[in-house]
Amino acid sequence: MGHGSAVLVRFTAGTASQASYETREAMIGNAAPLAQCQALPTSSCNVDWNNPANNQFRTIETWDLGTDDGIAQSQVGYPVVAHLYPAVSSSPTAPMDLCFKPTGHTMVRFATNAAFVPLTSVPDFHVFRSVGTTESDSAQVGLVRHVLLPPLGAARLQL
Secondary structure (H helix, E strand, O other): OOOOOOOEEEEEEOOOHHHEEEEEEOOOOOOOOOOOHHHEEEOOOOOOOOHHOOOOEEEEEEEEEEOOOOOOOOOOOOOEEEEOOOOOOOOOOOOOOEOOOOOOOEEEEOOOOOOOOOOOOEEEEEEEEOOOOOOOOOEEEEEEEEEOOOOOOOOEOOO
């Protein structure tokens, strides 16, 4: 973000429905007439985040809870699971793309081909350990941690 580039955080169901997070940085890409500048950052969220061949983003990090050693469903009896609730009293959803612009604006969309709109709600990530293969809040073991993401982008852990 120090480069002046928009940053996308993509939440999906991931492997074994445990959740996956991917962080991407926006670039100008190889579209003419700016092909010679393709690796430079862009502050726009309106890049092609879905097609790596267009070179409009670079992946910074991917974290899939379902494949991470120590918490993958196949590795432990009580795997770690994260569910996203886009707003209070809503149903869980996946995918969700959050785009943080260098201007301080946070944009959101709930389909990978939808248009971005300003984030006006406070997404709530429920993170918990789950019994067996039923990844629901009712199958939890222990506490559910709530990670809240206010529209300004500074995540908060509710204890």
